[in-house]
Amino acid sequence: MSYFDEATETLPREQLAALQLNKLQTMMTHLWNTNQFYTNKWQAARVHPSDIRSLVDLARLPLTRKGELMEDQASHGPFGTNLTYPLQAYLRMHQTSGTTGVPLKVFDTNESWDWWGRCWGHVLAGAGVTSSDRLFMAFAFGPFIGFWAAVEGARKIGALMIPGGGRDSQQRLEMMREAGATALCCTPSYALRMAEVAREIGFDIRSIPLKTTIHAGEPGASVPATKQRIEHTWAARCFDHAGASEVGAHSFECQLQPGGTHLIESEFIAEVIHPLTGEAVLPGHRGELVITNLGRWGFPVIRYCTGDLVQVNLQRCQCGRTSLRFEGGVLGRADDMVTVRGVNVFPGSVENLVRNFIEVDEFRITVNKVRQMDEMDIEVELCAGTDPELIHAIATKLDAMLAFRPRVRQVAHNALPRFEMKAKRFHVKLD
Ligand SMILES: [Zn+2]
Known part of the structure; x- marks a missing residue:
């Protein structure tokens, strides 16, 4: 079994919870009076970082919705107030893909970009990618964060990363064959699209020694029929991963593929709520994923409503990881129903x-x-x-x-x- 960080990935759950609480408290103390967005929110809710004495107290903090971050950037333009540091401390600005309107800008410091890389390290190692792999990124390296962070993850793992931006599907197929790509990062739709192009132009897809495909951007790789089709056309194992520009790369499928994705619980705290009432939803039931990231202090999200529907499974996975799993990955969007x-x-x-x-x-x-x-x-x-x-x-x-x-x-x-x-x-x- 390949891990990125075996010690934290296999921590007993009580110790994992203690680690999360400690990280949360340290971060909140740091954000108080430095991050205007969250200081204002917590003051309005009459809660102080010192009130958070256990993970149960997390529920005392107000939820954060994407609309608030958008509004904040619109009224305190162009960058908003969810910046913990002066602007010169930041290294990267990305923006959401804008499928639901005006894009939201997100910011990373040296530390948080390194954190993104570590999270992607979990994703890649989880799928069994190692330093002997050649990882092709079929991705337009534009303002959307997408697989930019996967590049950092590949560096952490020591895999050979081959960027495939600025190329059409045929050129990408040829590059993959020439470089002997063994792993592929792209959306599930695009994996199927490339296979379709290969068929149209008579390109033998099996001439690429691909073993692994890793997908993000859409829930498709956990949709059983889509997963099967990708695996069949590419003769490779297909792995799902979920994340978001505002949140980070938060969950991934392990090599045992128990029918769901592991949350990187050392870096994120997940809650599941009823999308309309906001009440907590128990494991085994479907609800909206609310997530707190613990490693992006420069642009944090705390109790962030992702709009993603998930169902938590707390059963221990045979891979040895102790983290909770999202049964069936991201099941859809709360507002898609x-x-x-x-x-x-x-x-x-x-x-x-x-x-x-x-x-x-x-x-x-x-x-x-x-x-x-x-x-x-x-x-x-x-x-x-x-x-x-x-x-x-x-x-x-x-x-x-x-x-x-x-x-x-x-x-x-x-x-x-x-x-x-x-x-x-x-x-x-x-x-
Ligand atoms: Zn597992």
């Missing part, structure tokens, strides 16, 4: 079903909420030579799962968009 004809529909479960049909190259789901009459339309691209009757089989399977029959229709090849980052296959249209 839509109600169609009275049925709660999660895009992830529809994706899983559609991806089970290996003949489907790409798809798009649109929910039309017109005059209270909900309709769900699914457009699918089928591989060349597929019997078009297959769309009826897909509709029947969806009918059985959803208890209503969506409209499924075939569209021309390449009619639907392809994605390198943050695939958007689910749309809701209101009248």
